[in-house]
Amino acid sequence: MTNYDRKEHLKAIHASRKATTSQKVDKAIQRLVRANDPINFNSVASEAGVAKATLYNNRELRERIESLRQQQAETPTPKQIKCELDENNKDAIIASLKRKIKKLEEEKKQLREQLKFAYADVYKQI
Known part of the structure; x- marks a missing residue:
């Protein structure tokens, strides 16, 4: 039998899920921008089909959504x-x-x- 490392396998699964989630969120943000809809945690979560907690817990996604939300607030x-x-x-x-x-x-x-x-x-x- 070959060497099966459960930890490595779980890390790979987690990385692929994280990448898939990031792609979903990116596409959702692009759709919201094209539709000129407000960008916030609720709208991105519902558009991407992910939980709000996922967006809040992922630092990169959270910062991106907060910066986009701030940009929209500044533009009339x-x-x-x-x-x-x-x-x-x-x-x-x-x-x-x-x-x-x-x-x-x-x-x-x-x-x-x-x-x-x-x-x-x-x-x-x-």
């Missing part, structure tokens, strides 16, 4: 950018709305005048 979201644009354009929007209100009030005034003439014509016919 499209909603934040839109809000900033709205704030910058606020004065222009207000001026435009004031012009529209003035135009509508003039139109309302003209319609009231036309209504007076229409009522006068109806009154004359009675």
